[in-house]
Amino acid sequence: MSGDTAPDLGTDPADGATRAGDLEPASEVAPVIEVTAASVSRGGQRVLHDVDLRIVPGELVALLGANGSGKSTLLRAAVGILPLETGSARLFGAPVQRSLAHDRLGYVPQDSTEAGSIPATAQETVASGLLGARSWWPSRRDPRVLKALEQVGMSDLAGRPITRMSGGQRRRVMIARALVRSPELLVLDEPFSGVDLPTQDLISQLFRELSAAGTSILVVLHETGPLTGDIHRAVVLDHGHVVHNGPVEDRPHLHPGHGHPEDAAPIDQCLGQEMNPL
């Protein structure tokens, strides 16, 4: 089984000093996400094979891999969007399908799936983030809504429909929607997709601040970009298998020309070598 050793932070991640090199196994810390032996099939084809994923409080973990490697599927299975064929997924210690702990989770989906036919304003979109298993009547005038928009530098555009925004602006509104509930765990699927470099820097800085404040972050990335030095642990997927679970600098090279370290070895070579304990 791959990825069954969950590295933990060597020091308190809240101090912001912990980095991938400090990671040490520590099983006594209760995980915020615990996926065990998970397999997922989509359209009759198995896309995740017996995968484990464990995130402890305060960790910033990057899920990496090529297109179609199963990153987003694992992310969705971990938060209960996709059902597991085998295995289990737990959120804050409770089974993910029944867990009321979803209120403690902030989720940012991959693309602009949020835009229905009637475009909501940024304010309405962010207010929907206040909804939870126990809260069905959010107010778009709740002060937390504007505060979340301010956090991502979007309060000036609170009344603008999200369909009239650029890709980068929309991503920031989606992040504000996740932040508005002050989540203990932030789960993001490719937050830098279609976003220019200055906005990537802006979002990265926000993640750094949240991570330093103790928020656990699980983020799917195509490339680590401006977050490279801040990632505590990288989990690399290839064809639905975890092929690396450890320091980000030791990860195998998956996509030449996508900003990975030049000395990283191609995945085909890495697969034939002994790698970090999974």
Added chain:
Amino acid sequence: MISPLDILASDLLRYPLIIAVLIGLTAPVVGTYLVQKRLSLLGDGLGHVALTGVAVGWLVGAWLTASPADLLAIPGALAASVIGALLIEYVREVSHTSRDVALAILFYGGIAGGVVIIQLAGGTSQNLMGYLFGSLSTVTAPDTVISLVLAVLVLAIGVGLSGLLAAVTADEEFARASGLPVRVVNVLIAVMAALTVTLSMRIVGALMVSALMIIPVAAAQHLVVGFTRTMRTAMVIAVVCSLGGLLITVYVDLPPGGVIVLLTVAAYILGLLFRALRPARPISALGGPGPGRARALPLAARATPHD
């Protein structure tokens, strides 16, 4: 010449007027969610299924020798459209059948079932005309009471839970991750659509019931921005068109359903013109806090002007 007092004094006209207001309030509420879910034709499919329900009600009424013969037509339409709504939601969720194919099956199966069953009940397809195109003369006091109850139910769910319903219809994936009851909400919306179809078919007719759900919403989208404002504006448009259309048919011998729907189309065209002729406004005028209210924040200060 019929005066407004005559209209209010006459049961024949008072009941349709009450139902017209109820339709105007409820249809756009459901329509907003259907447009958001890209299921604009669901109401049409349910209208056709409701016809089968009308015929089944007629058949059961004939067996029970009910008087009048169509006493159970509306309860039959209600049951059939609710079952149809639940079926389409089930198909949408678990079947590999595409949504438009599933809706097409509802369309054709519904109307064919209506024509065949009404014949079995000893009637003819002419008996269905009032339900197909709407008619003032078919509205009774029990219909009005049923409509009132259905409207209260739809408004309680559709307006009372608007935040929840809007969030689920806008982004199902986010809703699931947030622990929201996505399946319950989808079923609620489908059932609300069924209730609204039943409520509307007496006046507007099964063939045009969907128009009153969808066109006011489309018209409102030209006038305002945001989900809540769109819903409220669509309700105003639909009430004005329903009442206006019905009053026109009091004075001119025209089918009420057709007139009401044509008025909503006119509202849509006016909205289109309004949008085309409206001068571009600065961003802050779109309802945002505006530059004067935006607070300077560390991240806001670092926001990029280019993204």
